[in-house]
Amino acid sequence: MNPQPVYVFARWQVKDGHLDTVLQLLAILSEKSNAEEGNLFYKLHQSNTDKNTLMLYECYKDEAAVSAHRNSEHFQTMVLGQIVPLLESREALLTSYLF
Numbered sequence: 001m002n003p004q005p006v007y008v009f010a011r012w013q014v015k016d017g018h019l020d021t022v023l024q025l026l027a028i029l030s031e032k033s034n035a036e037e038g039n040l041f042y043k044l045h046q047s048n049t050d051k052n053t054l055m056l057y058e059c060y061k062d063e064a065a066v067s068a069h070r071n072s073e074h075f076q077t078m079v080l081g082q083i084v085p086l087l088e089s090r091e092a093l094l095t096s097y098l099f
Contacts, residue, residue, distance in 0.1 A: 007094070012083075012087050015087060038062065039061075
């Protein structure tokens, strides 16, 4: 049985006044994440009604690739160390494709 891809939907609410910084960091993070061996894609979306609401849409080849991403130096340093302090809230949902 082949491992199933894992899709991540993450919603980030950026604190007022910090959107430009978060977007600059996400541009770098996206490039590094897309270069990961187990990453299939890493996309960023912005709400049409609230510019501070960002949705990350990611796909990894399997659970191990998600773990590798979350343990990567760029995730630890950029997401946890630099971006999270600039967020009001952050939630992520890991999913598998049904049909």
